[in-house]
Amino acid sequence: MSLITLTTDFGTKDHFVGAVKGAIYSELPNAIIVDITHDISPFNITETAYILKNAYKSFPDNTIHIIGVDSELSIDNKHIAIELDNQFFICPDNGLISMIASEVNPTRIVEINIHNHTNSSFPVLDIFVKVASHIARGGNLNVIGKEISNYKKITEIQPKVNQQQTIIKGGVIYIDNYGNAITNINKKLFSSIGKGRNFIINASRYQFKKVLNGYNEIVDYTLPEEKRQYDGDKLALFNSADFLEIAIYRSNLKTVGGASTLLGLKYRDTITIEFEDIVKPEFVTINQ
Known part of the structure; x- marks a missing residue:
């Protein structure tokens, strides 16, 4: 049984959160989904990092965290999957992970590159859910992309x-x-x-x-x-x-x-x- 958390700036008025949950259940009918929050201030990376840093430690090993804040793919904002502190994080490489990883070094970082990756206008639904499902089934991170050694760091939180x-x-x-x-x-x-x-x-x-x-x-x-x-x-x-x-x-x-x-x-x-x-x-x- 997979435990998957959601942290986004989607709010709860629109269809986005419901669509993501539906996609997860379609892939993993027995999944347990936990909403950490959907009330992040729009595109606020530092706020996301603070909330997630103080929430993830309460979850058991092998929990999968989907993070949908400032997640649109671009040259400067790649998508990554990280194994860190015996948990998994699927998120944009926009610097938010640097606060979480300030005390614990990642075990592995992969730049996501799967079919139709660049064509998605809703990557949390189309890409992050697929990656989370792959990890939940015991899949290797290297299958969904290439391993990298660095991630973007934001200095304002230090x-x-x-x-x-x-x-x-x-x-x-x-x-x-x-x-x-x-x-x-x-x-x-x-x-x-x-x-x-x-x-x-x-x-x-x-x-x-x-x-x-x-x-x-x-x-x-x-x-x-x-x-x-x-x-x-x-x-x-x-x-x-x-x-x-x-x-x-x-x-x-x-x-x-x-x-x-x-x-x-x-x-x-x-x-x-x-x-x-x-x-x-x-x-x-x-x-x-």
């Missing part, structure tokens, strides 16, 4: 550190359902560069000098309940995926608002962390 290691410069890579702004700065990088030093996080015109371990940490539970008024307060924390997040406590885009609206944070906005610069004392020789 934060930068200055030479003195006093500043991390990152950016907003995703706005979640609550309006929280997720950055590309993870806890591991923060800890390795910060080394326990004091810091200031700059997000738009707002600053944070503390990173919480959870949303509720902002609440002072020693106060009577009627005096706990924190809804709408801003905070910074490392989320469940260990990425730095700028959030509004109990945010709701329809009422209170979220960090994206209240703090004016948008996709690709710059976020910096400035660490205290510890100057080592200079020692001089004193003649006695």
Whole structure:
């Protein structure tokens, strides 16, 4: 029984998702199809990479992931199938895989080249489903194309550190359902560069000098309940995926608002962390 996931920017209004699922069931009647999401912002590669990176690890080995975002075939945007972390990914070579593969190297990468490949105007339906079905039946990746050694990498999802290691410069890579702004700065990088030093996080015109371990940490539970008024307060924390997040406590885009609206944070906005610069004392020789 094959487990196949779908991650697309198709939305659910049109026929696209239904057509893809129907094609999978026509090829594999016993398949299990899981929708990771179809609400990716149109053509947003970074958002796709963030969501998929944090979803795929929960799936069992040999799961097949079909990714339909910016999937039209072109000279600059080839189609690839990747075996990585004991799972398979069928996607355009537009850089989205580089965030997923930032910690785990692919076992094998194949550039897809099957019959009528270049003639398809709906490659997720016409090509990706066929490749997924081939893999699900135990087929070898080399049958559907030639093996390659590299894939396209996008640098915008990687934060930068200055030479003195006093500043991390990152950016907003995703706005979640609550309006929280997720950055590309993870806890591991923060800890390795910060080394326990004091810091200031700059997000738009707002600053944070503390990173919480959870949303509720902002609440002072020693106060009577009627005096706990924190809804709408801003905070910074490392989320469940260990990425730095700028959030509004109990945010709701329809009422209170979220960090994206209240703090004016948008996709690709710059976020910096400035660490205290510890100057080592200079020692001089004193003649006695």
